[in-house]
Amino acid sequence: MDYKIFELGNCVLQSGATLRDAKLAYKTYGNLSADKSNVIVYPTWYSGQHYDNEWLIGEGMALDPEKYFIIIPNMLGNGLSSSPSNTPPPYDRARFPNVTFYDNVKLQHRLVTENFGIEKIALVVGWSMGAGQTYQWAVSYPDMVERIFPFCGSAKTSLHNFVFLEGVKAALQADSAWEAGWYKEQPTKGLRAVARVYAGWGFSQAFYREKIYIQQGYSSLEDFLVAFWEGFFLRRDANNLLTMLWTWQNGDIGKTPGFGSNFEQALGAIKAKAIVMPGQTDLYFPPEDNEYEVKYMPNALLRPIPSIWGHFAGGGANPVDTKFIDDSLKELLAS
Amino acid sequence: MDYKIFELGNCVLQSGATLRDAKLAYKTYGNLSADKSNVIVYPTWYSGQHYDNEWLIGEGMALDPEKYFIIIPNMLGNGLSSSPSNTPPPYDRARFPNVTFYDNVKLQHRLVTENFGIEKIALVVGWSMGAGQTYQWAVSYPDMVERIFPFCGSAKTSLHNFVFLEGVKAALQADSAWEAGWYKEQPTKGLRAVARVYAGWGFSQAFYREKIYIQQGYSSLEDFLVAFWEGFFLRRDANNLLTMLWTWQNGDIGKTPGFGSNFEQALGAIKAKAIVMPGQTDLYFPPEDNEYEVKYMPNALLRPIPSIWGHFAGGGANPVDTKFIDDSLKELLAS
Numbered sequence: 047m048d049y050k051i052f053e054l055g056n057c058v059l060q061s062g063a064t065l066r067d068a069k070l071a072y073k074t075y076g077n078l079s080a081d082k083s084n085v086i087v088y089p090t091w092y093s094g095q096h097y098d099n100e101w102l103i104g105e106g107m108a109l110d111p112e113k114y115f116i117i118i119p120n121m122l123g124n125g126l127s128s129s130p131s132n133t134p135p136p137y138d139r140a141r142f143p144n145v146t147f148y149d150n151v152k153l154q155h156r157l158v159t160e161n162f163g164i165e166k167i168a169l170v171v172g173w174s175m176g177a178g179q180t181y182q183w184a185v186s187y188p189d190m191v192e193r194i195f196p197f198c199g200s201a202k203t204s205l206h207n208f209v210f211l212e213g214v215k216a217a218l219q220a221d222s223a224w225e226a227g228w229y230k231e232q233p234t235k236g237l238r239a240v241a242r243v244y245a246g247w248g249f250s251q252a253f254y255r256e257k258i259y260i261q262q263g264y265s266s267l268e269d270f271l272v273a274f275w276e277g278f279f280l281r282r283d284a285n286n287l288l289t290m291l292w293t294w295q296n297g298d299i300g301k302t303p304g305f306g307s308n309f310e311q312a313l314g315a316i317k318a319k320a321i322v323m324p325g326q327t328d329l330y331f332p333p334e335d336n337e338y339e340v341k342y343m344p345n346a347l348l349r350p351i352p353s354i355w356g357h358f359a360g361g362g363a364n365p366v367d368t369k370f371i372d373d374s375l376k377e378l379l380a381s
Numbered sequence: 382m383d384y385k386i387f388e389l390g391n392c393v394l395q396s397g398a399t400l401r402d403a404k405l406a407y408k409t410y411g412n413l414s415a416d417k418s419n420v421i422v423y424p425t426w427y428s429g430q431h432y433d434n435e436w437l438i439g440e441g442m443a444l445d446p447e448k449y450f451i452i453i454p455n456m457l458g459n460g461l462s463s464s465p466s467n468t469p470p471p472y473d474r475a476r477f478p479n480v481t482f483y484d485n486v487k488l489q490h491r492l493v494t495e496n497f498g499i500e501k502i503a504l505v506v507g508w509s510m511g512a513g514q515t516y517q518w519a520v521s522y523p524d525m526v527e528r529i530f531p532f533c534g535s536a537k538t539s540l541h542n543f544v545f546l547e548g549v550k551a552a553l554q555a556d557s558a559w560e561a562g563w564y565k566e567q568p569t570k571g572l573r574a575v576a577r578v579y580a581g582w583g584f585s586q587a588f589y590r591e592k593i594y595i596q597q598g599y600s601s602l603e604d605f606l607v608a609f610w611e612g613f614f615l616r617r618d619a620n621n622l623l624t625m626l627w628t629w630q631n632g633d634i635g636k637t638p639g640f641g642s643n644f645e646q647a648l649g650a651i652k653a654k655a656i657v658m659p660g661q662t663d664l665y666f667p668p669e670d671n672e673y674e675v676k677y678m679p680n681a682l683l684r685p686i687p688s689i690w691g692h693f694a695g696g697g698a699n700p701v702d703t704k705f706i707d708d709s710l711k712e713l714l715a716s
Contacts, residue, residue, distance in 0.1 A: 204586065204589065205592070205602055206585075206586040206589035206590065208589075209580050209581040209602070212580065212581070213548070213552070213574075213577045213580065216573065216574035216577035216578065217578060220555040220571050220573075220574040221555045221556070222556070222558075235554075236555050239552050239554070239574075241551075242544075243548035243551065245544050246544040246547070246665075249541075251664075251669065251670075254540040254541035254544060255539060255670075257540070271544070329664070330581075332586050334586065334587070334590075335590075
């Protein structure tokens with residue numbers, strides 16, 4: 047086991063439900079400096095676990111463990127932190143409560159403050175749903191977070207993005223082996239269907255047109271669909287996916303207590319210096335949504351990744367995109 | 382019954398299979414002139430039937446039945462022409478053979494020539510898969526077709542479009558009630574999943590962002606997903622959808638006999654004068670694919686529909702887009 051568990055006890059969620067004996071799985075990289083001024087928080091994404099974030103960490107990179115103390119908290123529902131798959135009855139499986147980005151970040155804040163005694167965070171950074179948590183950090187704890195770098199994500203899940211996820215969910219739930227969440231074995235037909243639905247959304251039209259998957263070592267389009275996409279989702283637990291999907295669909299910093307669902311006001315309350323980085327060809331987090339956000343953020347810059355990798359421009363598999371992200375992270379951290 | 386059936390007898394398909402007692406359902410509008418020079422052919426789209434095309438026909442419109450003799454042939458697999466749902470055993474249901482755009486157009490050509498004695502076609506026009514048939518007409522019968530107007534479609538199904546359709550197919554087939562095509566009742570869970578998968582693709586991000594569905598009379602996003610999208614697909618037969626989906630996924634005028642899969646050569650063999658009209662925000666037939674095609678077509682103009690309606694800019698529900706299409710059709714017919 048390469049990670050630690052922070053025990054949170056009973057946590058009342060935004061919905062009113064209580065997550066009992068809640069656990070946050072996390073991993074840290076580097077050392078906390080004496081003045082605790084070198085902290086980076088780097089939340090995970092839809093179904094990703096802490097090690098899936100490591101491509102952006104390394105010596106000489108912006109997220110350099112020689113310089114920074116980097117904390118990767120695993121998102122609730124991702125199978126390592128409290129999730130349908132690892133919570134004991136009666137809140138297990140299909141009964142796992144709905145959790146929001148606000149809930150996730152509230153628990154992460156306890157890890158950071160109670161466990162490490164940290165008072166300032168130099169940077170929060172995250173991809174996709176990790177970006178959703180990044181915005182949430184800046185809204186929930188505006189005086190604590192100095193910089194944010196959300197990439198390929200949004201502060202509020204757009205209606206189109208919501209609809210895309212309805213398709214993902216419906217494909218999974220069409221499999222009768224899902225049994226409304228009380229399956230004995232994973233509903234693999236549904237998970238494979240999710241994979242094929244997701245495949246068209248994850249990468250751009252141009253990515254497929256130019257057959258980048260061949261350069262990536264897949265032998266054909268079908269091989270890419272099976273080896274990459276089906277392989278990706280077959281490793282996941284269906285209820286975990288549905289829990290995180292609910293979090294994603296309901297993402298909206300405007301729902302942070304105190305803002306009365308006023309999205310623009312919540313954006314305006316962000317004090318952190320920000321670089322907001324969409325993928326230029328991202329089909330479900332298109333740059334237009336971030337463009338709107340940045341207009342309301344006091345100290346933010348929009349900088350799209352000029353890439354045909356779609357959402358996966360932020361996935362770490364393309365060195366050119368990774369360098370673009372890393373360069374901007376260095377710039378933000380130096381400011 | 383507002384349509385007629387043309388009996389084709391036994392038809393050998395491109396795959397080598399024989400479609401026995403093949404039937405083409407069609408409807409005509411207006412009168413054939415004495416010199417038979419006023420013919421327009423207007424094929425149908427994925428799951429559409431002839432009456433679904435009628436929004437583009439009318440007095441004072443380009444497709445004016447006072448001036449033109451308009452033939453709408455129903456695509457094979459659409460439930461009216463030979464389809465899994467209406468073919469007797471042994472070629473019924475899951476055994477219905479694969480048909481290509483080439484096969485469809487070959488049968489339509491027999492209708493036009495054998496039944497009506499027509500030698501020249503002033504215009505072939507079609508939306509989406511109807512555009513696929515339009516290109517095919519121009520390649521299969523270059524000396525017969527004077528003008529083509531494919532809108533929101535392509536001459537070759539792109540790899541990304543293929544992947545989108547893999548998602549649609551997988552969502553349907555995840556429903557065990559589908560029973561590999563031998564269902565006793567329609568697999569409605571799968572059809573509803575298809576609807577939700579399709580919803581994100583059919584309209585653009587901006588269409589949802591601006592909540593155009595509310596202006597269209599739906600009371601909420603969920604109401605749009607159920608009333609429009611699920612309603613749309615619940616009326617369809619699953620095997621019919623899969624037959625047409627195969628036709629779509631395998632669309633490629635380069636596979637017309639004589640071209641040896643040389644797509645660019647097939648485009649170059651088109652003699653018809655063409656306006657090619659993508660939807661500017663179409664997510665599965667993006668303008669870039671048509672832009673490539675037009676470079677190889679001797680007599681073609683690219684003219685995107687400036688609309689946020691995505692693929693459905695060509696669906697007839699938005700009067701502004703319909704006028705844009707109709708105006709260009711008038712221009713093409715006058716030339």
